[in-house]
Amino acid sequence: MACFRMSPRNSWxxxxxxxxxFGFFSMMRPSEPxxxxxxxxxxxxLTSTEITNKILPVWTYSYLVLLLPVFVLTDYVRYKPVIILQGISFIITWLLLLFGRGVMAMQAVEFFYGMVTATEVAYYAYIYSVVSLEHYQRVSSYCRSITLVSYTIASVLGQVLVSLSNVSYFYLNVISMISVSLAFICSLFLPMPKKSMFFHAKPSKEIKESPHTDAILKEAPKDDTPGCKEKNLTLETRSVTSGNQDDGQDSRPRNVALEVFVQWFQDLKECYSSKRLFYWSLxxxxxxxxxxxxxxxxxxxxDFKKPSQDSSVYNGAVEAIATFGGAVAAFAVGYVKVNWDLVGELALAVFSAVSAGSLFVMRYTVDIWVCYAGYLIFKSSYMLLITIAVFQIAVNLSVERYALVFGINTFIALVIQTVMTVIVVDQRGLNLEINIQxxxxxxxxxxIAGVFLMRSLYIIYWAKCRNQEVQSPATMKNPGKARPEEPSNDNILSTKF
Structure with a gap:
């Protein structure tokens, strides 16, 4: 057994x-495209109408209902049980896909797939509870990259099997079933975390002795935006204070759950009071x-443009290229040196307009290849922008606050998507045909593009006026006179355009 022991330095x-x-096998699903x-x-x-109006909307509804309870449960039970639950949900989903018949069985598929997507939060949050701070960035990149690689490989595999070997869609789902079963087995071997970000935070003694706490507080970037001056203060650091108070005379019983919820509310209030973070989150x-x-x-x-029953289908190849293109675009963001404070919202406007244009092309074209091309542009544009948005939101937030903001943003997105589904898709709403959708x-x-274009133009105009004020002739004639509010390098009023 000694050969399996690892030093604390390599315990990550x-x-x-x-x-x-787990991430690789859970995303190795060649049947999905x-x-x-x-x-x-x-x-x-199943008819196209049944799939569109009765089956697919169930995923949106179930995802919305399950997300917040699962988010709270994930931290409370310390991640691993929820990852195991995700593995079980995967297996149930594909068993129903393979052997289920009728609308109700497929609605159950969508419900359990909603459970799968709701529990994804555990996969990305787990690693922060079992590795030290210096490994966060590396391990996060590993976990995210492996899922993109796996999905790309699965899409290529599915396309090759369908196009070259004429494998039926049923056997593609068999392969997916085997893969998600392997993912479930992997989840059983995950070590159980001793702590979590909120309900089971580090004890105060452990924090005091941690060499990383001082580094976080010393190196945390400053943000003078009103309402976010303290947003770099982590929950773990606050536990030091509460731990010191507990060592005193105050021995009243604590309601940990209530304290966590109150702290969440305070953190969200402070974070969203920053206009910059608020608009990126919006x-x-x-x-x-x-x-x-x-x-x-x-x-x-x-399927509407080119029915799958009458022609060859290249969905797998398109998904593979789109995922790879999106990954390349997201990777390239790290090497682009621009003032995101100044032109970030202009980028949101421009690429949102590109997304809108690609969707219009997909709607009006009668050529399936043009429709595929529009989807490639749309998905790559979104993955590029979401990478920028995630970075802009996370750059000045602790891990705890980023997880909280991420969860709330996702929940709001689901509420909007649910409203859209009810109005546009559901048979109780407008029940629009797919082209009109x-x-x-x-x-x-x-x-979205129009709103952010107007705001970006306002930001650029305001910054340019401020720049002219700083470099006004009056200032040049009186160099000894105090200049009004010298712009900082981190501020949107930076004179570097």
Whole structure:
């Protein structure tokens, strides 16, 4: 047994490897790009109307209902049980896909897939509870990269099997079933964390002795935005103060859950009081809602443009190229040196307009290849922008506050998506045909682009006026006179354009 023991310095390697294996197998689903053709086969005998209006909306509703309870439960039970629950949900989803028949069985599929997506938070939060601070960035990149690589490989594999070997969609789902079962087995080998970000934070004694706490407080970037001056103060650091108070005379029983919820409310109030963070979060929520809606129904559009029962399907190749293109675009963001404070919202406006244009092209074209190309542009644009948005939001937040903001932004996106589904898709709403739906989605992104274009123009105009004020002739004539509010390098009023 001694050969399996690792020093504390290398203790992050084992859980990282297991978590990456879980991520790889859980995303190795070659059947996913071919879901709609599979459900449309005579074996399932579901119509396009039933799939669009009765089955697919269940995922949105279940995801919305489950997200907040799962978010709280994930931290309370310390991640691993929820990752195991995700593995079980995967297995149930694919068992129903393989052997279920009828609308109700497929609605159950969408419900359990909603459970799968709601529990994804545990996968990304788990690593922060078992590795030390200096490994956060590296391990996060491993976990996120492995899922993109796996999804790309799965899409290519599915396309090759369908196009070259004429494998049926049923056996693609068998492969997916085997893969998610392996993911479930991997989840059982994850070590159980001793702490979590909120309900089971580090004891105060452990924090005092941690060499990273002082480094966090010393190196945390300053933000003079009103309402966020203290946002770099982590929950763990606050536990030191509370731990010192507990050592005193105050021995009253503590309601940990109530304290956590109160702290969440205070943290959110402080973070969203920053206009910069608020507008980036606003774009995140609205764009993610539209993105999820497009992804949920794009296969219906493809099947409408070129029915899968009468022609070859290249959905897997398109998904692989789109994912790879999005990953490249997201990777390239790290090497772009611009003043995001100044032109960030202009980028949101421009690429949101590109997304709107690609959706309009997808709606009006009769050529399936042009429709595929529009989807490639749309997905790559979103992945590029969401990477920028995540960075801009997370750059000055502690891990705890970032997780909280991420959860709330995702929940708001789901609320917007649910409203959109009820109005546009659901048979109790407008029940629009798929072509008209994509006209609505294109218009939706056009409105987002218009709003952020107006705001970005205002920001650039305001910054330019401020720059002219700083460099006014009066200031040049009186160099000894105090200059009004010298702009800082980190501020949006930076004189470097």
């Amino acid at each position: 390697i084992y859980p990282t490897v297991i978590l990456c294996l 071919f879901l709609i053709p599979y459900l449309s086969e005579p074996n399932k005998n 774009w995140w929520a609205f764009s993610t809602a539209g993105y999820n809606q497009v992804l949920n129904y794009v296969q219906i559009l493809w 994509f006209l609505v989605y294109g218009s939706y992104f056009a409105v």
